[in-house]
Each structure stands twice: as C-alpha cells, then as structure tokens.
Amino acid sequence: MAAIDLPALRDRLGDDPELEGLVLGDFITQVGVLRQAMADAGAETLRTHAHTLKGMALTVEARTLAEAAQRVEALARAGGAMAEPLAALTAAADAAVAEARALTAR
Numbered sequence: 001m002a003a004i005d006l007p008a009l010r011d012r013l014g015d016d017p018e019l020e021g022l023v024l025g026d027f028i029t030q031v032g033v034l035r036q037a038m039a040d041a042g043a044e045t046l047r048t049h050a051h052t053l054k055g056m057a058l059t060v061e062a063r064t065l066a067e068a069a070q071r072v073e074a075l076a077r078a079g080g081a082m083a084e085p086l087a088a089l090t091a092a093a094d095a096a097v098a099e100a101r102a103l104t105a106r
Helices: 006-012 017-039 043-059 063-078 083-104
Strands: none
Touching: 006 017, 017 043, 017 083, 043 063, 043 083, 063 083
C-alpha cells in the first residue's frame, strides 16, 4: 500500500505538477519540524503537533499517517500510553516522507 495516494493527491491539486512539487516539498519540511518538536513535548504540545500533522497528512493524501496522528492526538488528550502509537506515527511519517521525496525527485 502506498503511503501517499498519488491519484487522489493529483485530483486534489488539479493534476498540476508544479503545485504537487510545492505541496510535497512543504510536507517534507513540516513533517521534519513537527517530528523534532514532538520528540520532547508534553501531552498538550504533542496533541497540538499531532493534530497539525494529521491535517498535513490529509492534504497530501497520506491516510495511514493521518490515522496514526489521530490516534496520538486522542491518546495525548486522554492521557493514554504513547509508546506504541508514537512508534506507529514515526513509521508512517517515515514512509510518507520517503514517498514524497521520491515523487519530488522525478
């Protein structure tokens, strides 16, 4: 399963290669910034960053990442155990960023 639903992304962006490159490039940058911020964050900050990451993931049609971010957001709000959800979020972010990099390198 692809980390980014490319046909859906292209449909969302009007099949504009330049816009696609800009959106994916921004996605790559922002995921890096958010991952760094999340590393040492408390629950409320983690919830906020997970919410932002969820929105970014939905913008680029990275559904698995969006679902992982949603789970972290909900658990941060509820005070639940975070190790497994954060590991899933990291794996999904790694996959989506790798795919975004491959798509922008074309």
